[in-house]
Amino acid sequence: MAATDWSAKQYLKFEAERTRPSRDLLAQIPLNSPRNIVDLGCGPGNSTAVLLSQYPNACVAGMDSSPDMIQKARETLPRVEFTVDDLSTYTPQEPVDLFFSNAVFQWLPRGQRLKTIKRLMQLQPSGGVFAFQVPDNLAEPSHVSMQETAADGAWSEVQSAVRDSFQSPQEIYDELKPLCADVNIWHTYYNHSLENHEAVVEWVKGTGLRPFIDPLSPADRDAFLKAYLGRIQKAYPKSVDGRVLLRYPRLFVVATRN
Numbered sequence: 001m002a003a004t005d006w007s008a009k010q011y012l013k014f015e016a017e018r019t020r021p022s023r024d025l026l027a028q029i030p031l032n033s034p035r036n037i038v039d040l041g042c043g044p045g046n047s048t049a050v051l052l053s054q055y056p057n058a059c060v061a062g063m064d065s066s067p068d069m070i071q072k073a074r075e076t077l078p079r080v081e082f083t084v085d086d087l088s089t090y091t092p093q094e095p096v097d098l099f100f101s102n103a104v105f106q107w108l109p110r111g112q113r114l115k116t117i118k119r120l121m122q123l124q125p126s127g128g129v130f131a132f133q134v135p136d137n138l139a140e141p142s143h144v145s146m147q148e149t150a151a152d153g154a155w156s157e158v159q160s161a162v163r164d165s166f167q168s169p170q171e172i173y174d175e176l177k178p179l180c181a182d183v184n185i186w187h188t189y190y191n192h193s194l195e196n197h198e199a200v201v202e203w204v205k206g207t208g209l210r211p212f213i214d215p216l217s218p219a220d221r222d223a224f225l226k227a228y229l230g231r232i233q234k235a236y237p238k239s240v241d242g243r244v245l246l247r248y249p250r251l252f253v254v255a256t257r258n
Ligand SMILES: C[S@@+](CC[C@H](N)C(=O)[O-])C[C@H]1O[C@@H](n2cnc3c(N)ncnc32)[C@H](O)[C@@H]1O
Pocket: 006, 018, 019, 022, 040, 041, 042, 043, 044, 045, 046, 047, 063, 064, 065, 066, 069, 085, 086, 087, 088, 101, 102, 103, 104, 107, 108, 207
């Protein structure tokens, strides 16, 4: 696993919470029996397993740019075809009835996201569905604290690590609607009860913190995480049972081809 690769082990520490949005997304997909399904950015296969249980007769495949994630996905679901590939160039071999993507497109550069979605949608048959979910949490204390920590310390490598915001629902609708009979967009705010403040840090260490801490030396990484934890302790109160509520807004889109 390369130093900057994703870690399936770290990511799966919060598997139940991270997989729940894929079930909520799936619940709104207007397809009874899609034949070909691709899980874009399938990670360790957790979202792929949700697709398989909903559509046991479909041909389900998964792709992801991380070798570590794909290795874990193959171990977990040996009968599924998983490929290491990058979304910016990925092209399926056959028409796909359902493209599904849970918590992936926010990692593409802003200018690539809707362009990639539209390129793949144009390959779909009429009635095909493109469904995706992305976190909408850059304004949450968990993410503002990353930026503040980066700006406050001697970590010049990470000053520009901030992920850019996702397109607004209006922008998404206006871009996708010319290709679609229907574009269904909504937000859900999860409030995850985590064991303590350290658990908030563990959660984002597997995802949003990666661009901030991956470029740092081990010593600087430890110092960054300590400073970040201090901010998290100030930003989130303890609940009555000593746990910490992590508010987590997510944006969902289900687009049906015309
Ligand atoms: C937050 S994980 C989501 C995993 C899984 N879909 C789930 O529901 O939990 C994001 C995944 O997107 C993948 N990813 C990020 N950029 C990508 C790209 N350009 N092409 C393909 N996969 C990408 C990462 O390797 C990672 O596995």
